[in-house]
Amino acid sequence: MAQNTSTAVMQRRAEPHDSLDDFPTPPWATRALFDHLQGVLWWLHTDSDTCREPAANRGHMVRPLREFFASVEASDIHNYGAGFPVQDYLFGPDPAPVDWTVTNPPFRLAEQFIERALRTSRHGAAMIVRTAFLEGVGRYERLFSQHPPRIVLQFTERVVMHKGKLAPKGSTATAYCWIVWTSDHKGPTEFGWIPPCRKRLERAEDYQLQAEG
Numbered sequence: 001m002a003q004n005t006s007t008a009v010m011q012r013r014a015e016p017h018d019s020l021d022d023f024p025t026p027p028w029a030t031r032a033l034f035d036h037l038q039g040v041l042w043w044l045h046t047d048s049d050t051c052r053e054p055a056a057n058r059g060h061m062v063r064p065l066r067e068f069f070a071s072v073e074a075s076d077i078h079n080y081g082a083g084f085p086v087q088d089y090l091f092g093p094d095p096a097p098v099d100w101t102v103t104n105p106p107f108r109l110a111e112q113f114i115e116r117a118l119r120t121s122r123h124g125a126a127m128i129v130r131t132a133f134l135e136g137v138g139r140y141e142r143l144f145s146q147h148p149p150r151i152v153l154q155f156t157e158r159v160v161m162h163k164g165k166l167a168p169k170g171s172t173a174t175a176y177c178w179i180v181w182t183s184d185h186k187g188p189t190e191f192g193w194i195p196p197c198r199k200r201l202e203r204a205e206d207y208q209l210q211a212e213g
């Protein structure tokens with residue numbers, strides 16, 4: 001049988017069990033979330049809110065979050081050289097509450113990240129995950145049925161995440177969505193699409209910052 005070696009299929013995000021899941025999020029995908037939420041959540045005032053990014057990696061999500069929030073607290077379990085405190089988000093007692101928790105959690109720990117984020121976020125929590133994360137009986141029973149998200153926002157454009165770096169070019173076979181919980185919402189979960197917006201929200205300096213370290 002012929003082997004499928006297309007670039008898209010080969011860039012599927014499959015990582016060993018003990019991996020840190022080092023896949024930075026392109027900044028436009030974080031801008032897309034709050035760009036969209038500003039039209040959905042009438043009460044949203046991120047410019048006076050605090051935010052936590054607990055798996056901050058090289059800061060590619062922290063920087064766009066700082067464009068929206070009054071303050072953003074960042075840390076990661078590994079030091080990627082961005083100057084954030086090194087901290088295991090899942091270790092020890094819950095951290096002090098913030099208004100929002102927003103991250104791209106390590107896949108194998110995503111449920112634990114979400115549970116801690118829900119306990120420690122006054123207004124809401126948003127996680128970008130592979131869309132496949134939405135399925136699964138166990139996850140439904142443990143998480144989604146207990147804590148129905150406010151909205152699931154599916155990207156219409158592919159969000160390309162490469163291991164260990166941001167890349168302005170490339171393709172992927174993996175679909176991503178944002179799952180958003182808000183403290184005022186007990187269900188049902190709304191579904192929406194994030195219309196094409198990469199061109200509008202992507203900036204050349206998103207990639208230059210990385211090149212400069």
Ligand SMILES: C[S@@+](CC[C@H](N)C(=O)[O-])C[C@H]1O[C@@H](n2cnc3c(N)ncnc32)[C@H](O)[C@@H]1O
Nearest residue numbers: 020021023024025055057061077088089104106
């Ligand atoms: C998918 S990357 C996301 C990085 C960043 N949030 C972004 O979107 O650019 C997952 C990150 O989770 C971090 N991580 C893994 N386990 C962690 C833990 N227990 N506590 C804090 N960070 C963790 C990894 O080091 C990695 O940087």
